Amino acid sequence: MPKxxxxxxxxxxxxxxxxxxxxxxxxxxxxxxxxxxxxSLMQLTASQIRQxxxxxxxxxxxxxxxxxxALHKEIGNIMGLNKHTPxxxxxxxxxxxxxxxxxxxxxxxxxxxxIFDDSPRxxxxxxxxxxxxxxxxxxxxxxxxxxxxxxxxxxKEVAFETAQRLMKxxxxxxWNFSHYDLSLDFEGAVxxxxxxxxxxxxxxxxxxxxxxxxx
Amino acid sequence: MPKxxxxxxxxxxxxxxxxxxxxxxxxxxxxxxxxxxxxSLMQLTASQIRQxxxxxxxxxxxxxxxxxxALHKEIGNIMGLNKHTPxxxxxxxxxxxxxxxxxxxxxxxxxxxxIFDDSPRxxxxxxxxxxxxxxxxxxxxxxxxxxxxxxxxxxKEVAFETAQRLMKxxxxxxWNFSHYDLSLDFEGAVxxxxxxxxxxxxxxxxxxxxxxxxx
DNA sequence: TAGATTGTTAATCGATTAACAATC
DNA sequence: TAGATTGTTAATCGATTAACAATC
Numbered sequence: 164m165p166k167x168x169x170x171x172x173x174x175x176x177x178x179x180x181x182x183x184x185x186x187x188x189x190x191x192x193x194x195x196x197x198x199x200x201x202x203s204l205m206q207l208t209a210s211q212i213r214q215x216x217x218x219x220x221x222x223x224x225x226x227x228x229x230x231x232x233a234l235h236k237e238i239g240n241i242m243g244l245n246k247h248t249p250x251x252x253x254x255x256x257x258x259x260x261x262x263x264x265x266x267x268x269x270x271x272x273x274x275x276x277x278i279f280d281d282s283p284r285x286x287x288x289x290x291x292x293x294x295x296x297x298x299x300x301x302x303x304x305x306x307x308x309x310x311x312x313x314x315x316x317x318x319k320e321v322a323f324e325t326a327q328r329l330m331k332x333x334x335x336x337x338w339n340f341s342h343y344d345l346s347l348d349f350e351g352a353v354x355x356x357x358x359x360x361x362x363x364x365x366x367x368x369x370x371x372x373x374x375x376x377x378x
Numbered sequence: 379m380p381k382x383x384x385x386x387x388x389x390x391x392x393x394x395x396x397x398x399x400x401x402x403x404x405x406x407x408x409x410x411x412x413x414x415x416x417x418s419l420m421q422l423t424a425s426q427i428r429q430x431x432x433x434x435x436x437x438x439x440x441x442x443x444x445x446x447x448a449l450h451k452e453i454g455n456i457m458g459l460n461k462h463t464p465x466x467x468x469x470x471x472x473x474x475x476x477x478x479x480x481x482x483x484x485x486x487x488x489x490x491x492x493i494f495d496d497s498p499r500x501x502x503x504x505x506x507x508x509x510x511x512x513x514x515x516x517x518x519x520x521x522x523x524x525x526x527x528x529x530x531x532x533x534k535e536v537a538f539e540t541a542q543r544l545m546k547x548x549x550x551x552x553w554n555f556s557h558y559d560l561s562l563d564f565e566g567a568v569x570x571x572x573x574x575x576x577x578x579x580x581x582x583x584x585x586x587x588x589x590x591x592x593x
Numbered sequence: 594t595a596g597a598t599t600g601t602t603a604a605t606c607g608a609t610t611a612a613c614a615a616t617c
Numbered sequence: 618t619a620g621a622t623t624g625t626t627a628a629t630c631g632a633t634t635a636a637c638a639a640t641c
Contacts, residue, residue, distance in 0.1 A: 180559070183576070225639070311585070357577055369551075370527065440623040441621045
């Protein structure tokens, strides 16, 4: 693999979107595409696409463009989607169970290997081929299975301590749905925050900005 | 309200986070805070905070800083969280039902007034005080209740046509969870996309970037 | 070869940071 | 008044866009 060091966050955040669009083209049997065509499809500039891709390597061919299948695969490799990083879900409430059922972990570089909660109401329930386990058994489980990543679907009040407990067990990559900015406290952790509440408020702002009249 | 026109998207995206941090401070009975203190808390620069806030007005006081309660309320007003824009949920599968139950619409500027699906398996089910209705009744419902916004928890294949159908009914603000970039096709619509799959892939990338050794 | 389109360098634009005068 | 901290202007930095030589 070529060097990916120091690629800017804005480029990284665009990778999944490139991957999605290329996947779509692929399923519609498009074999080649130029940066100009892809740009018009994705509402970007051709320059930006070429700049972005060249952070990782020269995947195109002058006078031809890009091979859709090859580029799709390359971007998948760059993101590491072919891996299966073992991942646990902490918190099997409504949101946790839905995430477990809804996401395609296998094609996103992960494998969901365990689900934990501390409420007797959900412990023992089956969620997408896994059984919800008692949080008390987390240490033993991690010793055996060595998960590297965790999904946090827990209240913000316990997010910090839970993350700390997981870090001690060698789990330092977090997909954080709790209403809490995990990244701030954890030097050395890899954190992706999903703040659904923030997203809804952003929508609210934009509606008001677009239609200020109706007070 | 003062002028918000032309505020950059990066500033807007930070507003909910400011609101969250100020809410936290408020709940811990902090009455005043300087841009420097808030900056260290949020891991921003004091300059950025003052710049951001001054897009909307001068909420601080020289030599004193900002009143936490007042600023919290101001930002809430700027985002329009005190409104109750009527909103419908389209798609009452796992994800849709969870979103309906999980989000605090009332304190985010919305009111969930209807839930729709086309599958007999979920029509008639109760979800958080609402009953899932048949998509066939969408037109009649919109005529009566005039929702302005919709949550789309539907497969990407039907996202476009569903959004189009809603636009015809006067619903042109979308909180889109479908695996599809709605914004691209709809001039005049207000769209906030939530791409959970993209987020998971971004985490995958960052894990690989941080720990490239373990192939 | 001629045409097309990339990879890459240079120019522009916008967002972040620094500085400081205004003022509470 | 003196000290602190804002609001705001100027400087810097980074990301996007434009341009073009390289090359398939």
